[in-house]
Amino acid sequence: MRARPKNVLLLIFVVVALPVFWMSFVIKPDATNEVLVEHRLAEMRERLEFAQNLNKIREHDLKVLQSQFKFMVNSQANLDNHSRASSNESILREMQQALQNYSRQTDHQRIYIPSIFSYLPHLLGNDGSVQPAFKISQNRIGVTMVYGVPTVKRARESYLIRTLEHLVNGLDEQEKEDSLIVIFVGEPFDLEYVKEVGKEIEARLPESVKNGLIEVIAPPASFYPDLNQLQLTLGDPPERVKWRTKQNLDFAFLMLYAKNRGLYYTQLEDDVIAKPGYMATMKNFAINQKNNNWIVLEFSQLGFIGKMFKSQDLPLFAEFFVMFHNDKPVDWLLDNLLTVKYCSPEKSPAHCRKVVAEVRRRYKPSLFQHVGIHSSLKGKTQKLKDKDFAKQDASLIRSHKNPPAELRTSLTVYQKYMLEKAYMGETIFWGLTPEADDTVEFHMKPPVFIQSFLFRSGNREHPGDKFFNTTVEILPASHINDNGAIIENQPGSKMYPEGDKGFLIVGQFNKDGLAQGQIKPEVGEIAVIRLHSQTKGGNWVILSEIMLQTPKR
Known part of the structure; x- marks a missing residue:
């Protein structure tokens, strides 16, 4: 009715x-x-x-x-009786021929609007070229925020899992249901590697994959033109032109894939860390704009990190990146698009900057920090850091008066987060992912009696950066002779399990990233106390509290 x-x-x-x-x-x-x-x-x-x-x-x-x-x-x-009885395949061939004939007959009467096929003509007639070649997805749609995380195979350390853990841990339960993280594995010519990445993500973040928060996709090789036959531009060498051209097409594919999945889309990279509560901050910043004529909201000042768009605008950016995919890097193209769209050639550069700033709005302090050292471009070292990244909260550090010591570590230290400053309680210690047998050592100057110890790893902002499978070990002064050589089987050795090189195992980190305990006075003065990683770690590590307590005099 x-x-x-x-x-x-x-x-x-x-x-x-x-x-x-x-x-x-x-x-x-x-x-x-x-x-x-x-x-x-x-x-x-x-x-x-x-x-x-x-x-x-x-x-x-x-x-x-x-x-x-x-x-x-x-x-x-128009088919005769015989054709009507033919197979579906035959009918489709007839239809295709009819369409081609129709196209040839009317080409001179038509005006064709440029499209993605105008710039990537090899895609014509191949529907599979614009569909993911690999996909792990629960097909979540209708969320507020979609985060695009492109990743490629790196010659050295991969930062992807750590980045994903930071993104997931920075969301509360309600935000996890209202978000989608799409990992774009940009290795179309190596599907075995793509599958390995998918399996690792499923193994390390099973719940996030199962409930649809995380998706993994990879483009087909046929989406890309011949990357070895590109025109050289900007005076760049062939390898760099190939790298940035592919990146432009990667971003375009990812944006077009994500455009109908949520209200907003944010472009990230696979080697970033995020400020906890980042989604709420981004959402509130967008909603609280005085008007809705913005086109980009920025939550990091570096490259293409933390750039947020309305999903309805993504086709504009994707088309522009495809149009000039061979000409410039993607962050330059973003600048060019805004200049073309909003600036008048009759006005001054200062006026252009002003009008662009009205639609490209910046949030401070930055919510995302670039932590990668090795670029996805082979041989390139990337040490860029966002100086506006949120300053560290003093409440995340706990200081103690520790005995004098010389400090050593085999871990690679991140930025300014030195072990010496952490020992003095000035800041945290932050190191890159431990390998088996990596150590953090405290050499007592001079040897002292240590009554108790406490090592706290991770913190509220980076809860996953903890020590796991790591023991706390001591080297009694009595185990070292006058020449500095280790003396085996000394008194006190049987009080604790023995490690290597004369060390005794007095504790280990628990599942919460905490190691604490008492040391028997019979051990005597201690020359060295160390943290000894037994296996390769899964994340970077933070020491947010170090306490070595000596007996009160």
Whole structure:
């Protein structure tokens, strides 16, 4: 039964007008309520625009299907009885030939609008070229935030798992249900590696993959042109032109894949760390903009890290990156697009910067920090750091008065987070992923009695950066002769399990990243206390608290 117009109007009035009347006149005005309503309306406005954009896409798809259906009907009507009885494959061949004939007959009458095929003509006639060649997905849609994380095989250390753990740990349970993290494995010519990455992510973050928070995709090799036949531009060597051209196409593919999955899209990299609570900050920053004419919100000042877009704008950026994929790096193309779109050649550069700043808005302090050292471009070292990254919270550090010691470690130290400063309680110690037999050593100067110890790893901002499978070991002064050589089987050796090189094992880190305990006085003065990694670690490591307590005099 069809609804009457009057009934429809009455229904709209009941659904829309009455709640507004109730909120305006029945509920008492309250400043807090007004702010909440404004935020909700802003979010609903964003979602409405997103839905309208989806409708336009569906309308276009419907027109294409309608056109194809007409051709199918016409082709079927023109077939003779013998053809009607032929197989589906034969019918499809007939239809394809009919379409080609139609195309040849009417080419001179048509005006063709440029599309992605104009810049990547090799994609024509190959639908598989614009579909992922590999995919792990629960097909989650309708979220507020989609995070795109492109990754490639690196010659040295991979930072991907650590980045994903930071992103997941920085979300609360509600945010995990309202987010989607898409990992784009940009190795189309090495599907075995792609599968390995997928298996590792499933093994290390099984719950996030199972519930749909994390997806893994890889593009087909046929999506890319011949990367060995590119025009050399900007005076760059062939290897760099190939690297940045492929990156442009990687980003375009990822954006087009993600465009209908959520309200906003944020581009990240596979070697970043995130400030806890980053999603709430980003969402509030977007909703609280005075107007909605922004096109990019930035949450990091580096490259393409932390760049947030409205999903409805992604086709614009993807098309621009494809159009100039051979010409410039992707972060330069972003700058160029904004200049072309918003700047007048008749105005000054200062005016251009001003108008671009109105649509490209920056949040400070930065929510994402680049931590990778080795670039995805072979042989390139990347030491860029975001100086605006959120300053460390003093409450994350616990200081103690420790005895004098010479400090040594085989771990690679990250930035300024030195072991010496951590020992003095000035900052944390932060080291790259431990290998088996890596150590952090405290050489007592002079040897002292140590009554108890406490080592706390990880902190609230980086809860996953903990020591695991790591023992606490001591070297009694009595185990060293006057020449510094180790003396085996000394008194006190049987009090604790023996390690190597005369060390005794007095404790180990638990699942919470904490190691603490008492040391028997019979051991005597201690020359060295060390943390000894027994296996290769899965994350970087932080020491946020170091306490070596000596007996009170």
